[in-house]
Amino acid sequence: MQTDSETTAAASTAHWPAIFDVAVIGGGPSGAIAAEWLAARGRTVLLVDPGDRIKPCGGAIPCRTLEDFAITPDMLVARAHAARIIAPSGKAVEMRIGTAGYVGMVDRASFDPYLRDRAAAAGALRYTGRLEAITERAGEPLALTLSPSRKAAPGCGPAEVKARLVIGADGANSAVRRLMFSPADKPRYVFAYHEIIETPAVPDPTTFKADRCDVIYDGRISPDFYGWVFPHGGQVSVGCGSGIKGHDLRRATGALREAAGLDTARTIRREGAPLPLKPMGRWDNGRNVLLIGDAAGTVAPSSGEGIYYALQGGLLAAEAVDDCLRTGRTAALKTVRKRFMKAHGRVFLILGILQAVWYRSDRMREKFVTMCADPDVQRLTWESYLEKRITRRDPLAHLRVFLRDLKQLLTPAARQK
Template identity: 55%
Template sequence: MMNQQRSHVDFDVVVVGGGPSGSVAATDLARAGKHVLLLDRAGRIKPCGGAIPPRLIKDFEIPDHLLVAKATSARMIAPSTKEVDMPVGDGFVGMVDRDVFDEWLRARAALTGAERRTGSFTRIDRDADGCAVVVYTERRGGEEHRVRARCVIGADGARSGVARQEIPGADRIPCVFAYHEIVKSPPASAAFNPSRCDVLYQGKYSPDFYAWVFPHGETTSIGVGSANKGYELRDAITRLRADNGMAACETVRTEGAPIPLKPLKRWDNGRDVLVAGDAAGVVAPASGEGIYYAMAAGRFAADAVQDFLATGDARALKGARKQFMRAHGKVFWVLGIMQYFWYANDKRRERFVKICEDKDVQELTWQAYMNKELVRRKPMAHVRIFLKDMGHLLGIRGVAA
């Protein structure tokens, strides 16, 4: 009960990092009547394809004006240049620009009651009574500011300073490095469809992940990811733009960042610090999707912190990871296996894209993506997919045709 005995704190919760995860956590906690500080660095935009599923739009009340485009299909492109179109069906995938989207989320947190400050996290100190003190600066080399808090949420990205200081093993989280260029969209053509997301599973662009071309209305995100240290991502994008006839498109900005692909085994320090979003490693393997999972983690973090503040029992903080893994752990496990097997080389990628032609695969893939849960309504479809999947993996033609 140490937290409840402290005579004075500046905030109930300090949230470090104003991306989707931190902003959701700050909003939920402020709505619950907590005194919240949302601390975020200025001018940071994460490289991201910007796709958000209907589940996210509904759960987090995202207004339509933030959607700069609505994708109605995806095109999977194999090493041989074989193309497989996967129409969404009756729905769509929303596309957002992260600079606008993230700022809107931060502004909503402030309107809900969270206090916003701009600054860079430095460290967490402890006062004589054991209270957490978040230390930050407004600019490099500037004066340090100190705020006392009953609890701290670290939502400050894949190389989280909060996690590295407070969570054992956080400095060893595996990452893919992503880089993208935002360009002005070319006119619609056979090669470029403003309502289609292209995903390229080709070793010439990424030896172990994939490249993408995601339209955002007036602009387009052209990106690539790889875990291979030293791989020249910028050169890969230059080749991709040239191959797709987009070399002459005006470049608006470029961004790069590490993206974690495995949740940390522990999200809290057993005392008064909890991490969420990229800091907790909640980016989906194989797909690299992170926005929805970051926001879900932020919500679970807010719930766990509310329990902690109400009881003073630090064990409540473990609830954030427990709830997240209960909801999404199986999906992460399946996607991790997919990435391990199918991204290993171009021969397997070719077979993977071939699998995507299957209507059962397309239907279940879209349902799982749009609703963020594994689909159980069609057990025989899963059986057929398993048999086909094994057939492709082993190179056996005509399995379960």
């Protein structure tokens, strides 16, 4: 749902600066938080977003997100205190968080406009539309050609604006990346699809719980990723992802709904989009453009988690852009990827290995779910997720997990109970 301030954003460009310090293309979590930070520090910021599309997203964020990025608690539509991992055989392992925290659930239909409103309140100007072209001339600011979207206010027309720097936060199919980077510069994708449905008034507790995220590892649902059933308060997100061409994601989602007892629930909306699963090797063009969020591929392998990483990438980008504007040193833009990967690269590497090893067949998925029953695995998994780093406490627990992991790899599936 679009907010009133978004649909009535100023259509006139008459009072805009002749040259913006920065144009942020894309008003999802990454772009909106970057625009807010820069505007709050006195930079002239243009935030461009079409406002007419909701990204397919499970909506999970660790509880620390609220404190780290000053997110108001009313943005949470649900709080999950457990995850149930389901194997191809139907075997299920419930992983409860305990007292360590919770997984917050947000609905992107309200969460993204909330972040864009925050940016506007900080002083960012907004244009409800799309980037069509960027013209670069030596010694001059970048010239951007914009066109209004169907959600633009009446009278909002095409616009030509100039900006010293551009932040591309416009998603996996980034126009900024396409216009300013080599065609070879793009992350690897899976395609994600989900359906937002009404939560039944009295759901069957054996198949669905309002405080639990279900994650389904089954080649019939996804041959290379996973399916999910995530609570959203009065709604539920049910979906799956796959990079395999020809895999019927809509049919798989129907199977998930039936298994969860949600097949007769009213469907509110359906959404699909590519989901990057590996950060790009370079996020800046060395001069005046920086990519962040899905445009740069900052979605965690294996889990597909992206909101927290998008928000943090947006703040890192804002700091680097401010430094570049202040000093004239374009090298500041390179620090964003370096700082992000220093903080999260180890997690991304481990999750990438996990996906490559355990997602490659149903036999391995079955072993993976068995491994998730281990108390050490559960504790370390939740600590790493909630703290957003690989915990270094209790090295003996890590050793035990490694040895059990190795045992699972070497034990034939037929011998496992």
